[in-house]
Amino acid sequence: MIVVILKNYILICSFIINNLNLLIKCFASKENNVSLYVSI
Secondary structure, three states, rough: EEEEEOEEEEEEEEEEEEEEEEEEEEEEOOEEEEEEEEEE
């Protein structure tokens, strides 16, 4: 799990490999509130 703090934002990216598939889920939160959710 990668935690990056940039411009008062906390970006958490988790990489999950299952059945030869790579799932990338990124969470961006500010002030304990989820402001952005990106799933590739």
